[in-house]
Every structure is written in structure tokens, then in C-alpha cells.
Amino acid sequence: MTDPRPVRVRMAPSPTGYFHLGSARTALFNWLYARHTGGKFILRIEDTDRTRYMPDSLQDIMDSLHWLGLDWDEGPVVGGPYGPYFQSERLALYHEWAERLLAAGLAYRCYCTEARLEALREEQRARKEPIIGYDRHCRTLTAVQRAELAAAGAASVIRFAMPLEGETCFTDLLRKIKPFDNNQYRDPILVKSDGFPTYHFANVIDDHFMEITHILRGDEWLSSVPLHVNLYNALGWEIPVFAHLPLILDPGGVGKLSKRKKKGEGDEDLLTYIREYREAGYLPEAMFNFLAIMGWAYSADTDLFSRAQAIARFDIVDINPAAGALPLSKLQWMNGHYIRSLAPADLMERLLPFLAKTLGQPVEALRAHPALPVLVPLIQERLKTLDEAASLIDFAFVEALEYDPQMLVAKGLTPAQSLAALTAARTLLATLPFTEEGLDAPLRNLADQFGVKVGQLFGILRVAITGKQVAPPLFGSMIALGREKTLARCLRAEELLRSL
Numbered sequence: 001m002t003d004p005r006p007v008r009v010r011m012a013p014s015p016t017g018y019f020h021l022g023s024a025r026t027a028l029f030n031w032l033y034a035r036h037t038g039g040k041f042i043l044r045i046e047d048t049d050r051t052r053y054m055p056d057s058l059q060d061i062m063d064s065l066h067w068l069g070l071d072w073d074e075g076p077v078v079g080g081p082y083g084p085y086f087q088s089e090r091l092a093l094y095h096e097w098a099e100r101l102l103a104a105g106l107a108y109r110c111y112c113t114e115a116r117l118e119a120l121r122e123e124q125r126a127r128k129e130p131i132i133g134y135d136r137h138c139r140t141l142t143a144v145q146r147a148e149l150a151a152a153g154a155a156s157v158i159r160f161a162m163p164l165e166g167e168t169c170f171t172d173l174l175r176k177i178k179p180f181d182n183n184q185y186r187d188p189i190l191v192k193s194d195g196f197p198t199y200h201f202a203n204v205i206d207d208h209f210m211e212i213t214h215i216l217r218g219d220e221w222l223s224s225v226p227l228h229v230n231l232y233n234a235l236g237w238e239i240p241v242f243a244h245l246p247l248i249l250d251p252g253g254v255g256k257l258s259k260r261k262k263k264g265e266g267d268e269d270l271l272t273y274i275r276e277y278r279e280a281g282y283l284p285e286a287m288f289n290f291l292a293i294m295g296w297a298y299s300a301d302t303d304l305f306s307r308a309q310a311i312a313r314f315d316i317v318d319i320n321p322a323a324g325a326l327p328l329s330k331l332q333w334m335n336g337h338y339i340r341s342l343a344p345a346d347l348m349e350r351l352l353p354f355l356a357k358t359l360g361q362p363v364e365a366l367r368a369h370p371a372l373p374v375l376v377p378l379i380q381e382r383l384k385t386l387d388e389a390a391s392l393i394d395f396a397f398v399e400a401l402e403y404d405p406q407m408l409v410a411k412g413l414t415p416a417q418s419l420a421a422l423t424a425a426r427t428l429l430a431t432l433p434f435t436e437e438g439l440d441a442p443l444r445n446l447a448d449q450f451g452v453k454v455g456q457l458f459g460i461l462r463v464a465i466t467g468k469q470v471a472p473p474l475f476g477s478m479i480a481l482g483r484e485k486t487l488a489r490c491l492r493a494e495e496l497l498r499s500l
């Protein structure tokens with residue numbers, strides 16, 4: 001299926017909630033296709049459902065796209081020749097085309113009240129029939145009846161006059177579509193009584209006037225396509241190319257990724273919103289890569305690839321239409337990879353907001369702190385997420401450490417033996433140069449002379465200096481802390497050991 005027009009794809013979120021993982025994947029595939037083909041990626045805000053509108057949703061959508069590096073060529077903020085890009089600002093266009101459909105007899109005003117529609121549903125329920133929807137009551141009103149209702153000021157909606165029989169089929173680049181029975185589309189509403197269009201109507205009109213060539217979206221919209229196709233036909237417009245993307249499943253493949261699931265309900269569970277990944281310390285590079293392998297593969301040999309590589313190779317027809325699941329551990333692994341490949345100065349910059357939040361200290365103060373450039377390279381290897389850093393290196397940024405004094409007693413030694421070893425180490429530390437080479441051999445020799453294991457001595461020192469049994473490498477930690485603080489912390493630990 002080749003389309004001679006330049007590629008124009010769109011992401012059309014409704015501002016009803018935070019930007020979801022699945023929406024991000026849809027945005028990414030659209031963006032990749034636009035960048036691969038040299039086409040345009042459009043962001044259109046489908047804000048016609050006033051009841052579900054959430055005020056900070058738009059900002060969250062845009063922040064999430066920015067964070068992922070998915071820039072849009074046309075849309076909010078940047079504008080563009082096909083605007084406005086908010087559906088709420090395009091009402092006149094929808095009304096104009098609704099009027100044309102009315103005039104052509106392809107749509108009609110429906111005056112049925114909510115009470116009548118509810119009674120209808122109730123009747124269908126009572127007869128134990130499947131709810132088939134609207135009975136098309138107003139489709140056959142006479143001109144006189146219509147005029148009377150209009151004169152009486154009765155509220156109305158505009159409905160589409162779907163073909164009463166037959167089937168509608170369409171092509172999808174990713175899957176074989178079985179024809180849909182037209183009778184199941186019970187004259188859907190195009191314009192609501194508040195004057196706002198429904199999703200279906202506004203979506204079709206905008207895709208046409210924004211000259212969208214390819215529609216890539218979640219497969220939950222598949223069953224709406226026959227209606228859209230009939231609308232395109234009624235309006236006499238060209239039908240875009242469709243590609244409905246597979247569902248993202250929860251790991252284990254047991255169900256749909258819920259929009260409501262809470263963080264941390266299971267180790268492997270994916271988080272729901274892009275903001276949650278950002279707050280948990282995932283890098284946008286890793287997130288981009290992870291989203292890209294949700295239904296697409298760069299190659300059989302590797303899951304790791306750059307943005308440029310993905311752009312060069314991406315094509316819609318290579319998307320796997322089967323619903324899939326990836327565990328969070330896969331993203332953690334990827335994130336570790338991307339963290340390790342950062343220059344330490346870059347990693348430090350990215351860690352600052354996380355450290356500032358956990359340590360309760362201003363970013364500027366932390367950026368100027370001499371310990372940070374020493375510590376960051378020491379933890380770079382072991383970080384899976386940015387938010388893990390604070391608990392590893394907080395010892396260097398607090399005045400006093402809180403820890404259980406029992407931790408100072410090395411396994412296999414008594415408190416007195418631990419105290420003696422620590423005192424000797426402190427005395428030696430007062431004389432040693434604070435560099436890796438300066439500390440390494442003398443401290444190891446000291447352990448030998450004392451008849452304790454290196455691991456025992458280093459363990460005592462680690463707790464004295466960091467308050468933890470698991471911390472960054474010992475000498476680096478001491479160097480980061482500096483001689484004065486290191487000695488003071490040893491003295492304090494000696495006091496604690498004496499009190500045991």
C-alpha cells in the first residue's frame with residue numbers, strides 16, 4: 001500500500017489523565033515513522049469530552065513527550081499550518097460538516113431524551129436481548145414532526161445515518177480484518193446536545209483536514225473503524241492507511257496493563273504513567289529504547305540501539321501485531337546499561353534532582369559539593385535507577401550518621417578486638433595520603449599485622465565512615481569524605497564500640 005502523499009502521522013491524546021505507557025508507545029511509533037520517512041509528526045489534542053477533562057493532563061502529555069525526546073512538528077506551542085490543534089477550537093468546522101451531512105440526508109437530528117434511551121435499554125435488558133443500542137426512532141421522523149420538535153425548542157443530537165445493512169471492511173497494515181456488520185452501528189452520535197462533536201466525528205474530520213496519511217493507534221479503536229470508514233465515504237474523502245498497534249500486556253501475559261494499577265504491586269509489574277518512570281529514575285534513553293521494543297525489534301541480535309539506529313530502520317510493517325508483555329526488570333537492565341554509558345559529569349547532573357529531593361538539600365549546594373564528583377564514578381557501575389544513588393552516598397552529605405553500633409563489630413571478632421583494630425587504623429589514617437594508592441597497601445598491611453582479615457577491618461571502617469554495610473568502595477568513600485571527617489567518624493565509632 002503506497003501513498004504518494006508525504007507522510008503525516010499524528011498522536012491524538014485526550015487530556016483526561018496522565019500520559020500512559022501505551023500512549024507513549026503509540027507516540028513513539030508515530031514519531032519514528034515520521035522521522036524515518038522525513039514526514040511530519042502532529043500532536044492534536046482531542047479535548048471534546050468536557051466531563052472527563054483533567055486540567056493538568058495536557059502539561060503532563062507535553063512534558064512526557066519532551067522528556068522522551070518526541071518532538072512534534074505541528075501542534076500545541078509550536079503551531080503549524082493546519083491548526084488550531086485543539087479540537088475545542090475547531091467547533092465551527094465540525095458544525096459546518098454536520099450541517100452538510102444533514103442537508104444530504106446522511107445524518108439526522110435526534111430528539112430522544114435520555115429517559116427514552118434508558119427505557120429502551122431497560123426494555124432490551126428485560127427481554128434478555130443483547131443491548132443493541134439506539135432503535136433509530138428519529139431517523140424516520142417526518143418533516144412536519146421535525147419542525148414541531150424544533151419549534152418547541154427540544155434538545156437534539158446529530159446522528160449519523162449508518163447503512164442499515166451490509167458489511168464494512170477495511171485494510172490494516174498489521175492484521176487481517178474480518179468484515180463488520182453495519183447493523184451493529186446504531187446511528188452513532190456525531191454532535192452532542194452541548195454542541196461538542198463526539199470522538200468519531202471530530203477525529204475523522206481532523207484527520208482529513210490535517211491531511212493525515214497513516215493512522216497508528218491502539219487496537220482498542222479497531223471496532224470504531226467501520227464507522228469511520230462510512231463517514232469518510234459519506235463525506236467523499238480519501239481513507240487514510242490504518243495500522244492498529246498491539247496491546248501492551250502485564251508481564252506474564254495475564255491481562256491488559258491497567259490505567260489504574262498502583263506502583264509496586266509486583267516486582268515485574270510495569271509502572272503505568274510516564275511520569276512514574278521519570279520519578280523512579282529511569283533515563284529517557286532507556287525508556288525510548290524499551291518502548292521501541294514493545295512490538296518492534298531492531299534486529300535479532302540485540303535489544304539495545306540508539307535513536308538514530310531506530311529511525312534508520314523503523315517501518316510500520318515490521319511491527320508485531322500480537323499483544324506482548326515485557327517485565328520491568330528488562331527496563332532496569334536497559335537503564336543500567338544507559339547509566340553506565342553516560343559521562344560521569346552527565347550522570348552527576350542527572351542525579352542532582354534526585355539527591356536534592358532525598359537529602360533535602362538545594363541542587364546548587366550539591367553541585368558545588370566536592371564529594372560528589374568523587375562518589376558518582378564509584379556508583380555508576382551498580383546503579384539501575386537514578387533514585388538508588390541517594391541511599392548509597394548520603395553519608396557524605398550529612399553531619400552525623402545514625403546506625404546500630406552492633407554493626408561495628410566484625411564477624412568473628414569481639415567488640416574489644418574490633419575497637420583495637422579501628423583505633424589502629426585511625427592512627428594510621430592520620431598519617432596517610434588520602435589517595436587510592438596511599439591508602440590501599442598500608443591498610444592491608446595493618447590488617448595482617450593485627451591478625452585480622454582485610455574484610456573484617458574494611459567492614460569496620462565502612463560502617464564507621466558510612467553507617468552502612470553496603471556502600472561505595474571504601475577508599476573512594478574516605479577520599480570523598482576527606483581526612484578530617486573520616487578521623488572524626490572513626491573516633492565516634494570507637495566511642496560507640498566502647499559502650500557495647
Ligand code: GLU
Nearest residue numbers: 012013014046203217221
Ligand atoms: N483521542 C483518542 C485517544 O485518546 C485518539 C484515538 C485515535 O488515535 O484515533 O486515544
